[in-house]
Amino acid sequence: MTEVRYEEATRTYEGTDTAAVDRLTLDIADGELLVLVGPSGSGKSTALRMLAGLEPLDAGTIYIGDRDVSNVRPRDRDIAMVFQNYALYPQLSVAENMGFALKQQGVPKEERRARVRETARILDLEPYLDRKPRHLSGGQRQRVAMGRAIVRQPAVYLMDEPLSNLDAKLRVQTRTEVVELQARLGVTTVYVTHDQVEAMTMGHRVAVLKDGVLQQCDTPQTLYHEPINLFVAGFIGSPAMNLVDVGEERPLRLGGATIALAPDGEAALAGEAGPVTIGFRPEALQAGDGPLRAQIRSVEDLGPEVFVHVYLEHQAKTLPLVSKMFPPFDAQPGDTVGLQITGATHLFAADGSRIASTTATLGGTSAPESVTAERSTSTP
Numbered sequence: 001m002t003e004v005r006y007e008e009a010t011r012t013y014e015g016t017d018t019a020a021v022d023r024l025t026l027d028i029a030d031g032e033l034l035v036l037v038g039p040s041g042s043g044k045s046t047a048l049r050m051l052a053g054l055e056p057l058d059a060g061t062i063y064i065g066d067r068d069v070s071n072v073r074p075r076d077r078d079i080a081m082v083f084q085n086y087a088l089y090p091q092l093s094v095a096e097n098m099g100f101a102l103k104q105q106g107v108p109k110e111e112r113r114a115r116v117r118e119t120a121r122i123l124d125l126e127p128y129l130d131r132k133p134r135h136l137s138g139g140q141r142q143r144v145a146m147g148r149a150i151v152r153q154p155a156v157y158l159m160d161e162p163l164s165n166l167d168a169k170l171r172v173q174t175r176t177e178v179v180e181l182q183a184r185l186g187v188t189t190v191y192v193t194h195d196q197v198e199a200m201t202m203g204h205r206v207a208v209l210k211d212g213v214l215q216q217c218d219t220p221q222t223l224y225h226e227p228i229n230l231f232v233a234g235f236i237g238s239p240a241m242n243l244v245d246v247g248e249e250r251p252l253r254l255g256g257a258t259i260a261l262a263p264d265g266e267a268a269l270a271g272e273a274g275p276v277t278i279g280f281r282p283e284a285l286q287a288g289d290g291p292l293r294a295q296i297r298s299v300e301d302l303g304p305e306v307f308v309h310v311y312l313e314h315q316a317k318t319l320p321l322v323s324k325m326f327p328p329f330d331a332q333p334g335d336t337v338g339l340q341i342t343g344a345t346h347l348f349a350a351d352g353s354r355i356a357s358t359t360a361t362l363g364g365t366s367a368p369e370s371v372t373a374e375r376s377t378s379t380p
Contacts, residue, residue, distance in 0.1 A: 002155040002188045004028040004051065008060035011046055020046045022212040023060065033182045033189045034217075035203030037196055039235070043212035044192045045160055051190060052158050053077050064156060080149035081158040084165060086141045088133040088148075095120070095129040098147045119151040122181065139170045146178070150185065157182070157189040163198065175202055197238050200224070208232050225344065230352040233279050239307060239322045241279045241346075244314065248275050254341075255314045257291045258363035261345070265358030269347060272355055277348040280360070282307065282324035284343030287331070291362050292339040294321070296331055303327070312339065 006026040012019045021043040028034045036044040049055040051062055053074035061070050069077050080101075088097050095116050102112045120126045123143045133141055142162060149157055162178075163171045179202050182189050193199055199206045200220040207217040208231075216228040227233035233241050246252045252259040252269075259278065261269065269276070287294070287308045294310040297320065308323040308331070323339070331337055345360035 002065050003030050003063070004156060004188060004190065005063040006047070006051075006060070007063070009047070009050055009057055009062055010059040011043075011050055011055055012058050019043075019058075019212050021050065021209075024212075024214055026207060026214060026217060028188060028190060030188055031186045032204050033179070033191060033202065035199040035206045036190065036192045036209060037194065037199040037206055037235075038209035040194065041211070042209040044194075044209050046212075047209070048158055048160055048190060048192045051156075052079055052081055078155040079158055080152045080154040080156075081160065082145050082149050082162045084161040086133070086145045086165075088141060088144060090133055093130050093132060094125060094136070094144050094147075097133065097144055098125075098151050101148065101152050115151050115153075116147075119147045122150070122184075123147050138166050139174055142166065142174060143177075146181070150181075155188065157187055159189065159191045161193055162191075164193075164195075171198075178202065196236055200236065206236075208235060210235075226354070226357055227279075227346065228354055230277060230279075230348050233346060233348070233354070237281060239282050239324075241281050242285060242321045243277055243279045243348075244319065244321075245275065245277050247315070248273070252276060252278065254278070254362060255292045255312050255319075259341070259345070260361050260363050261347075262359045265345070265347060265356050265360065268356035268358070272347075272349060274350040276350075276355070278360075279346040279348065280341055280343065282322040284341055284345065285321060285323040286340045286342050287323040287325055287329075287337045288340075290338035290340030293336050294339050296333050296335045296337060298333050299329065299331070301327065301329070308337075310337065310339070 006024045009021060009024045010019050011021045024047055036047055038044045046055055050057060053072060057070050061068055064077060098119060099112045099116045102115065120129055125143055125147060128136060128140060163174055166174060175198055191202060203220060205217055206220055206223055208215045210231050216223060216232050223232060223236045227236060234243055244254060246254065287310060292312060294312040297309040297311055300307040306325045306327055306329040308325055310321050310323065312319045312321055341360050341362050344357055346357050347355040349355050
């Protein structure tokens, strides 16, 4: 059984006043694939390097199993790491690259050869064992890098953006292979990525970091449907959630329309006197019929789904929104369409915390706001 625990783990780089990782407390279960995700500078790679022993802790503790490894050398932590840049030895064959760490550990040649061949079989690398890395594709090189970690049979795998150098199609294929491989091996894995789509499709749980602080750690479904705050709501999901500041006015209004909340939403809002932000996913905003009129900015037809980017006049500002529709969708940029909310709506307080997740619809407009032809350079 190999669990990983961060307890108030902190890392502050010299010359800075803000911690790169600030009091991180996180439990990772035995056999779990946990993904650390966040924008650049969020501390996700630093947190991984702290676990690997490549970054010292300024405070707190890290455990692998029941063992405090906070001051243990990297080579003695029983971990194996897969890097973004593969880090293969160009002069060695695939087999030699995969078996290099075993050779350094003094593993007998026959055992080393057997473990390399078994790992190559798992990763479909058997035909390439005698090749040099320069004769492999990017995906094959990444599998060799993974094989070098797997062959060591460590207690924990650490993966630092291992797919970021692959093209889009190969990245989708390889992440599926990583998930299947991790499930087969059952080894605790900590995986870092900046790609929230990758995080949502791979992790048993996903830990979202911002400015070195853990925001929320939960299943992908919970992060998507019950984000704990505005940052998680805006970061998780592609395209991002539509977030609108509707101020302190009650009842809430979007543009010229009243937002009619379900009873649970009204009850949660009753105790909130300050300004409110509402959020709704693109699939919860329908472009076509509805009480509001908006101007189409662009249409992204992806085949099975269509993303409709619109402009809406809201509180004397031009507000960009995104609607997810299904084909056929015949309207064009510059056309005017109606808008209606038809799904989950999230309410956030002034401090960014979520008040409630409920359902809502847009009521009739008392004084419709006109849609102008003004263009904005901002992206929704």
